[in-house]
Amino acid sequence: MIFISKYLVPKGYTGLAVFPFVFLKYNRFKTDYVLINHEKIHLRQQLEMLIILFYLVYGIEFLFRLFQYKNWNLAYRNISFERESYTNELNLDYLKHRPFWAFLKYLRINDF
Template identity: 55%
Template sequence: MPVIVNKYLIGRHFVGVALWPFIVVKNEGLKRDATFINHERIHLRQQGELLVIPFYFIYLLEYLIRIIQYKNLEIAYRNISFEREAYSNEGNLQYLKKRTFWSFLKYR
């Protein structure tokens, strides 16, 4: 998975994104952050399982639902099932080797 540096990513907290088949990061240092890259690799696996475009649709739909549910953008983002899986397992660099298909469903 190629990692691309783009210093123009918008947002204070937005420092990287998985856009199939790439990981785009805001600065060069993030390319060496194993935990961060693992988080984004988990998203790439999720995207692949959902054939990419449906992933983005479901992600956005769930985010909108969580905004209504929590009335807070950060809490809504952290409770998207895809993010819950990625944050819960980003520190386990062996996670993707044992991860089962559609594991994000466990984090609904």
Template identity: 50%
Template sequence: MPILIVKRLPAAGMAIFPFILLKSARLKNDQEIINHEKIHLRQQLELLVLPFYILYMLNYLINLIIYKKHDLAYRNIVFEKEAYRYETDLNYLKNGNWYGWIKTE
């Protein structure tokens, strides 16, 4: 998985298949953010990439209606819930856990 540095990135990290984008080179050493983004890459593969982005945006827009705040809407996206829950578990992806975003509550 290629890592690209994008200084104007609106977040610390972002996964756009097959790349991980980071706001700064120092984040290459942050195992948690890299794991978080790798989880997103797995999610994208699970949904054959394009449907992931559609579902991600739909989930965000529905959450924005429900929570009325960007941060709450973002944190409650099912894909983000899985990535945040398991970003510290560096073995999460090695242990399988396919479609974990479906089970995340």
């Protein structure tokens, strides 16, 4: 289910996935199928990790990346969940054949 809320989506972002909802900053983004696909990938990740574990791992990895890169945007873009979503957001059929816990492929262990 998609909701529009310019107040819930953080500044600098256009969408946010909080299982089972997708929040978009503006109504015009409802037709942005790439953005919707990106957020749906996050919903699948959240479901696979039983939601709470997703947010815990996401937060820990973000903090690690922030320490590593010392840059908010670089840290965000290098979180394994975001790397999977950005890499596959153009493939609108990705979720039809996505393997279970596919985000692990995007986790760069050698960076830890």
